[in-house]
Amino acid sequence: LVLQTKFGSKVTFKNTGNYNISISFDKDNIIDVGAGKSVSTNKAFVHGEGLYGYLCQGNNFTGLIGFVLLTP
Secondary structure (H helix, E strand, C coil), X not given: CEEEEECCCCEEEECCCCCCEEEEEECCEEEXXXXXXXXXXXXXXXXXXXXXXXXXXXXXXXXXXXXXXXXX
């Protein structure tokens, strides 16, 4: 999954499950999303424009990955 948006825009992560998840861009940029909640952020995109990978982890699963492509 690749989401494309402009650099500086916020990206919203929506958790439709009934357990908490975390979205990890790196060890310093981890976003916690509670069950049934959404979190919008652009703070994980510290290196400017480009492709950012992330790992989604939750209750009894790990390894869902995705990418955010930030364009000018």
